[in-house]
Amino acid sequence: MTTATLTSAPVTAHWRDFLALTKPRVMTLVVYTGLAGLLAAPGRIHPVLAFTAILCIALGAGAAAALNQWYEADVDAKMKRTASRPLPAGRMDRQSALHFGVGLSFFSVILMGMATNWLAAAVLAVSILFYVIVYTIWLKPRTAQNIVIGGAAGAFPPVIGWAAVTGDIGALPVALFMLTFFWTPPHFWSLALFVRTDYAAAGIPMLPVVSGEVATRRQIWLYTAIMAIAAMAPVLLRLTGLIYGTAAFVGTAIFAVLAFEVYRRRETDPARMTPERRLFKYSILYLFLLFGAVVADRWLLA
Known part of the structure; x- marks a missing residue:
């Protein structure tokens, strides 16, 4: 797969390709740890708001994964285990992935702030930015210690879940x-x-x-x-x-x-x-x- 293929004219992606961009299997652990933080927090939260908070964590994780794949499409095309992803496989154009990731990021953060509180929304925003900018763009292509520092991105969900209930950390x-x-x-x-x-x-x-x-x-x-x-x-x-x-x-x-x-x-x-x-x-x-x-x-x- 070449860069020219990855940046060719827009194609019509299937909804399953957009779902694949969110890395559902990885998202499972993110949602679980976020839910654990929410359930372990003192106090109570309305079930509808609790569901919304977990949904926002899932959407935020999916948005970060989509932006990761948008940025690393050329790299993914060179690896066997990632070559079948929507972008390197040519089932989706990069602009669609970028718009999807950015839109999902804003939606998840704004919904979290409106449904629970803005501290939880802020931590969610930091987790997305950390994964995309600090880990994907800065650390991963430059240092063998990328996963040590970048691993912080995946450690935020329990903090977000807790903050959604309590409004503090x-x-x-x-x-x-x-x-x-x-x-x-x-x-x-x-x-x-x-x-x-x-x-x-x-x-x-x-x-x-x-x-x-x-x-x-x-x-x-x-x-x-x-x-x-x-x-x-x-x-x-x-x-x-x-x-x-x-x-x-x-x-x-x-x-x-x-x-x-x-x-x-x-x-x-x-x-x-x-x-x-x-x-x-x-x-x-x-x-x-x-x-x-x-x-x-x-x-x-x-």
Whole structure:
């Protein structure tokens, strides 16, 4: 796929292509952590407003994903796992993707402000801008540490959900932000290990491409240790109870075992990287588990 193809005359995109721009599978985790922040917050919010707040988080995440794909269309065309996306596959023109992403961004932020409060709307706006400008445009093509700093974009949803209910930002959503922030590097680098040839072909300086596998495995283990501290922080700070404490201890222990398996291996064949794939898949379940435990603490032990 060439740049000329990507910027050719407008084509009529199917609604499924616009849906694909929002990365629905990635959005699931974003919506879930935002919902957890909303349900864990003290106070009450009308169910209709709660639904609207979560909808805005979903729309904001979808808008950021669409703008990411608009900007990276040429790069996506060079990687096997992204070549079938609407833009590199030629099913949509870039202008349509840009207009869709910008329009969805403004709509989600304005609706959030009108339905809940403008603090939640402001944090939502910051999360979109951070993902598009700081991560996609600035960090990702320039530094192997892109996912470390850029991972903050995916850590905002629990803060937004909490703020939608309370109108402020408390200690617990900040702790959940830090957990997600430090979870992102081992989660993403485990994926990067077995798709590193894609990143190399596209010229993206992901850690396995720039520093090699050994350094990446070492960094996965290091950030797992830091993440473990962040996971236990809500318990140590008495922000959560027994349910979360148990889930965090057991879940993090399993995560550490899987991360250690990745750390001690020296495999170079992407097809044989079973521990790396196992860690990547479990890391998603891990975040679902811990955020669910936060809500269970709030509702069962209140």
